[in-house]
Amino acid sequence: MKKLILFMTMFCFMSVAHAKVTYKNSVLNESQLNTIKGLLYDMSHSEEATNEANKEQTQKLLPYLSKSIVWLMNRHNSSKTYRLESARNKEAKLIINVVVTILDVIRGNYPGFPAEKALGHWTDIGSRVSAEYKTNPKQTVWKLELKPEDSKTQNLVFKHEAEIVEVF
Secondary structure, X not given: OHHHHHHHHHHHHOOOXXXXXXXXXXXXXXXXXXXXXXHHHHHHHOHHHHOOOOHHHHHHHHHHHHHHHHHHHHHHOOOOOEEXXXXXXHHHHHHHHHHHHHHHHHHOOOOOOOHHHHHHHHHHHHOOEEXXXXXXXXXXXXXXXXXXXXXXXXXXXXXXXXXXXOOO
């Protein structure tokens, strides 16, 4: 519930002073961008999207999803401020639809759908989404993948030296 309240608060009360990408005068911060990326990834890698009936259609969408994520992150990393509502390209329209979907989830417009759990999941996987999209006259190169989770034990430090014990 805390994540849900935090997410809603961030959408409602953010100032535009250090804005990169905004939606309805609210700044999209790193966590919200991760949620957007996570939902896009989840949509293309869910059981329904990858089953035999939908697999071909999903494969056709992957470059577009990758391009949309790259478009969004390029705007976020720019020094300019971008209003999503002002953009007219397909990528911006997709991102707006994803934001509206996330807001609908937060508002409870999908009864029985676990909003808090979904937002946490999307934010977590979104932080690990890696997307690339490059095009030149000869080919288009794209990538949409999920980086592995960071090890939770890699930074453990043993505070005591090991003792040598003789066993008889």
